[in-house]
Amino acid sequence: xxxxxxxxxxxxxxxxxxxxxxxxxxxxxxxxxxxxxxxxxxxxxxxxxxxxxxxxxxxxxxxxxxxxxxxxxxxxxxxxxxxxxxxxxxxxxxxxxxxxxxxxxxxxxxxxxxxxxxxxxxxxxxxxxxxxxxxxxxxxxxxxxxxxxxxxxxxxxxxxxxxxxxxxxxxxxxxxxxxxxxxxxxxxxxxxxxxxxxxxxxxxxxxxxxxxxxxxxxxxxxxxxxxxxxxxxxxxx
Amino acid sequence: xxxxxxxxxxxxxxxxxxxxxxxxxxxxxxxxxxxxxxxxxxxxxxxxxxxxxxxxxxxxxxxxxxxxxxxxxxxxxxxxxxxxxxxxxxxxxxxxxxxxxxxxxxxxxxxxxxxxxxxxxxxxxxxxxxxxxxxxxxxxxxxxxxxxxxxxxxxxxxxxxxxxxxxxxxxxxxxxxxxxxxxxxxxxxxxxxxxxxxxxxxxxxxxxxxxxxxxxxxxxxxxxxxxxxxxxxxxxxxxxxxxxxxxxxxxxxxxxxxxxxxxxxxxxxxxxxxxxxxxxxxxxxxxxxxxxxxxxxxxxxxxxxxxxxxxxxxxxxxxxxxxxxxxxxxxxxxxxxxxxxxxxxxxxxxxxxxxxxxxxxxxxxxxxxxxxxxxxxxxxxxxxxxxxxxxxxxxxxxxxxxxxxxxxxxxxxxxxxxxxxxxxxxxxxxxxxxxxxxxxxxxxxxxxxxxxxxxxxxxxxxxxxxxxxxxxxxxxxxxxxxxxxxxxxxxxxxxxxxxxxxxxxxxxxxxxxxxxxxxxxxxxxxxxxxxxxxxxxxxxxxxxxxxxxxxxxxxxxxx
Numbered sequence: 001x002x003x004x005x006x007x008x009x010x011x012x013x014x015x016x017x018x019x020x021x022x023x024x025x026x027x028x029x030x031x032x033x034x035x036x037x038x039x040x041x042x043x044x045x046x047x048x049x050x051x052x053x054x055x056x057x058x059x060x061x062x063x064x065x066x067x068x069x070x071x072x073x074x075x076x077x078x079x080x081x082x083x084x085x086x087x088x089x090x091x092x093x094x095x096x097x098x099x100x101x102x103x104x105x106x107x108x109x110x111x112x113x114x115x116x117x118x119x120x121x122x123x124x125x126x127x128x129x130x131x132x133x134x135x136x137x138x139x140x141x142x143x144x145x146x147x148x149x150x151x152x153x154x155x156x157x158x159x160x161x162x163x164x165x166x167x168x169x170x171x172x173x174x175x176x177x178x179x180x181x182x183x184x185x186x187x188x189x190x191x192x193x194x195x196x197x198x199x200x201x202x203x204x205x206x207x208x209x210x211x212x213x214x215x216x217x218x219x220x221x222x223x224x225x226x227x228x229x230x231x232x233x234x235x236x237x
Numbered sequence: 238x239x240x241x242x243x244x245x246x247x248x249x250x251x252x253x254x255x256x257x258x259x260x261x262x263x264x265x266x267x268x269x270x271x272x273x274x275x276x277x278x279x280x281x282x283x284x285x286x287x288x289x290x291x292x293x294x295x296x297x298x299x300x301x302x303x304x305x306x307x308x309x310x311x312x313x314x315x316x317x318x319x320x321x322x323x324x325x326x327x328x329x330x331x332x333x334x335x336x337x338x339x340x341x342x343x344x345x346x347x348x349x350x351x352x353x354x355x356x357x358x359x360x361x362x363x364x365x366x367x368x369x370x371x372x373x374x375x376x377x378x379x380x381x382x383x384x385x386x387x388x389x390x391x392x393x394x395x396x397x398x399x400x401x402x403x404x405x406x407x408x409x410x411x412x413x414x415x416x417x418x419x420x421x422x423x424x425x426x427x428x429x430x431x432x433x434x435x436x437x438x439x440x441x442x443x444x445x446x447x448x449x450x451x452x453x454x455x456x457x458x459x460x461x462x463x464x465x466x467x468x469x470x471x472x473x474x475x476x477x478x479x480x481x482x483x484x485x486x487x488x489x490x491x492x493x494x495x496x497x498x499x500x501x502x503x504x505x506x507x508x509x510x511x512x513x514x515x516x517x518x519x520x521x522x523x524x525x526x527x528x529x530x531x532x533x534x535x536x537x538x539x540x541x542x543x544x545x546x547x548x549x550x551x552x553x554x555x556x557x558x559x560x561x562x563x564x565x566x567x568x569x570x571x572x573x574x575x576x577x578x579x580x581x582x583x584x585x586x587x588x589x590x591x592x593x594x595x596x597x598x599x600x601x602x603x604x605x606x607x608x609x610x611x612x613x614x615x616x617x618x619x620x621x622x623x624x625x626x627x628x629x630x631x632x633x634x635x636x637x638x639x640x641x642x643x644x645x646x647x648x649x650x651x652x653x654x655x656x657x658x659x660x661x662x663x664x665x666x667x668x669x670x671x672x673x674x675x676x677x678x679x680x681x682x683x684x685x686x687x688x689x690x691x692x693x694x695x696x697x698x699x700x701x702x703x704x705x706x707x708x709x710x711x712x713x714x715x716x717x718x719x720x721x722x723x724x725x726x727x728x729x730x731x732x733x734x735x736x737x738x739x740x741x742x743x744x745x746x747x748x749x750x751x752x753x754x755x756x757x758x759x760x761x762x763x764x765x766x767x768x769x770x771x772x773x774x775x776x777x778x779x780x781x782x783x784x785x786x787x788x789x790x791x792x793x794x795x796x
Contacts, residue, residue, distance in 0.1 A: 082419075082422075096314055096315075098314075099314065100346075100347075100384075101350065102384060104350055104351055104352060105350070106350070106352070107318075111316060125614075127579070127614065127615075128579060128614070128615040128616075128617070129579035129580045129582075129583045129615050129617055129618060130579075130580055131580065131583055131617055132617060133617060133620070158504060158508075158544060158547055158548055158551075159580075159583075159584065160540055160543055160544035160547050160580065160581075160584060161500070161501070161504050161544040161547075161548070163540055163544070163580070164494065164500060164501070164540060164541055164544055165501075168494075168501075186267060186271075187263075187264055187267055189310070189311060189314070190307050190310060190340065190343060193343055193347070194339070194343070197343070197346075197380050197384075201379070201380055201383040201384060201412060201415040201416065201419075202383040202384055202415050202416070202418055202419040202422075204415050204418060204449070204452050205448055205449075205452075205501055206411055206412065206415055206445060206448075206449060207411065207444075207445040207448075208444050208445065208448055208492055208499050208501040208502060209444060209445065209491045209492055210491075211491050212408075212445060212491070216408060219373070220335075220339065220373055223335045223336070223373060224335065224336045224339065227334055227335060227336050228336070231334075
């Protein structure tokens with residue numbers, strides 16, 4: 001496609017440089033094969049592939065795998081539907097506190113994604129950059145206390161801006177809950193979703209004013225309170 | 238400390254005192270789940286709750302619908318199936334009160350995704366709610382539609398959303414703009430319907446509306462050539478004005494982030510300018526000055542400022558920029574590259590890859606810093622830097638660059654060794670006219686990380702040696718020495734064994750020595766011993782008669 005950024009094309013070339021066949025000469029590979037095969041019968045059938053010996057570290061979480069080895073199933077199939085493909089909040093222990101999906105993922109795919117990303121992100125040291133490359137996407141994450149806020153974006157999106165969007169979300173949550181902690185997001189997860197829905201729609205930013213978001217949520221909360229008082233019967237959630 | 242038993246006891250007592258009790262509150266269910274010590278306990282709690290919810294649904298219990306929907310969403314987040322609750326979402330959405338709709342729409346976007354057919358049933362409710370007198374209800378509908386609609390729903394409801402772009406309430410307008418983005422992504426044919434409204438909405442003052450509309454314009458340009466041309470004609474001056482105003486604006490507490498007013502608006506406008514200016518000299522000229530202003534004026538000590546500069550550099554490199562502007566961009570890149578913040582360096586490496594297409598020489602100037610990044614502690618940075626180094630290699634710098642990379646190969650992490658080995662082999666193969674240098678590099682790599690060297694790479698090495706008679710003696714002697722020093726890498730052993738087998742006589746008799754070599758003493762039995770040792774070590778992979786080999790090798794050496 002014409003809009004493909006230059007570096008992505010360059011990247012493809014690097015990963016898989018086209019190998020030109022070695023020029024054939026009088027000493028072609030088959031000769032040494034046949035000579036050696038007299039000594040070493042196993043080589044007569046052609047060399048078997050060299051298997052790199054990979055050290056398996058003792059630590060339980062699997063080491064992050066390089067993106068070139070990751071499965072390609074999600075990559076080609078999914079057209080870009082949003083700047084932010086999904087939002088994920090996970091605890092230090094890998095428990096999911098909030099997920100919002102702006103691109104189509106089945107239930108099974110979602111579980112797989114969460115498991116993979118948890119393994120990738122929770123094992124990263126504190127001094128490393130806030131971006132991981134995963135299946136051709138980039139995942140921007142930042143740790144706030146015991147929670148990791150993660151947002152998955154396309155490879156050519158502005159990751160520094162997404163860091164600001166994450167911070168924007170966190171500050172608004174903080175204002176809403178008053179010094180928000182993980183427990184607030186557990187017991188009032190539905191309210192956290194209401195807040196998120198005032199910040200992002202279809203994976204795009206909707207409001208840059210924290211004051212405005214707070215005002216809108218407060219107005220809707222009072223609508224609910226008013227209706228409660230009126231009806232007197234809406235169950236206390 | 239909560240225990241599941243205690244909570245269940247409380248609930249049981251509650252029930253016995255008040256037979257019409259509704260069961261657990263949301264908070265209590267969450268506490269019970271958190272207090273579960275095993276997966277089985279948790280499953281038991283969830284099963285009990287689901288049973289109660291199912292019963293309430295089939296009884297059409299009105300009283301606790303909110304609580305049940307909230308419980309369903311929590312249970313869903315844990316990973317349990319909640320299909321039975323989908324119709325409840327629809328019922329809540331169809332109810333008349335705001336509280337019901339609020340939780341119903343949330344349930345819809347969490348429990349369903351666009352592929353489910355149940356979603357189609359909501360279309361009617363959505364249509365009604367998009368026409369509601371309560372702006373908040375309209376907002377709920379727009380949000381749900383924007384997050385989850387299918388192509389069919391997009392087509393059905395596009396006219397309503399178009400109309401809502403003209404409404405007076407800015408909060409509704411901004412939601413309508415974002416909803417339109419999704420509609421256009423799902424049904425690009427509809428792009429032309431939105432371009433007129435989008436262009437005129439650029440005159441708005443409300444920031445939320447502006448960021449949404451600017452994003453909509455960007456989307457329209459991607460979806461339709463006609464929209465792109467239209468927006469090029471009608472929106473460039475407006476965009477320049479928006480960016481200039483926000484860039485020059487004095488302190489605005491509502492939008493301030495790290496001393497900059499609304500970085501999000503800056504970034505979105507810059508992005509749209511890139512889309513409009515790409516391949517269009519006229520448009521590029523119009524935005525030249527404001528880009529220069531943003532590039533020079535924006536503070537880069539905080540992430541917000543750097544995010545803007547990043548976008549600015551991307552735009553400069555994407556449009557038909559003047560050379561002065563390009564110089565500005567490369568300078569910013571240079572500063573980013575030496576920033577101590579890992580994020581900034583990562584981003585700089587990305588930008589430099591794009592800059593290669595624009596000004597290779599300027600990027601070459603940063604070669605040393607980039608090489609340093611190959612050794613960075615952060616794997617994301619190492620990977621980016623390595624790709625960039627590969628692009629930078631040319632005839633002049635290939636030898637020093639390769640030396641640096643091979644030196645690093647020795648100490649790098651196992652995870653990285655594979656990538657690094659592959660890159661070094663690529664580079665070396667590309668510049669293999671200097672055969673002696675190529676051989677030296679390959680022997681080094683085989684010794685250090687032979688296990689990661691791909692088959693076709695060492696095949697090519699063997700072919701080159703076969704075709705270079707003047708270097709065969711050197712090769713066999715070097716490989717023999719390497720084998721003695723460390724025969725742990727399987728590929729090294731294979732190549733060495735082949736070489737000794739082919740050119741054993743050169744090894745033993747120091748034939749065709751090069752100036753750089755010192756003579757070594759290797760007897761026939763030394764050579765055979767070396768082979769036997771190597772073969773023994775890999776006897777699993779090389780089944781064969783070692784006696785026969787030693788015979789053959791002796792014969793070969795005697796030739």
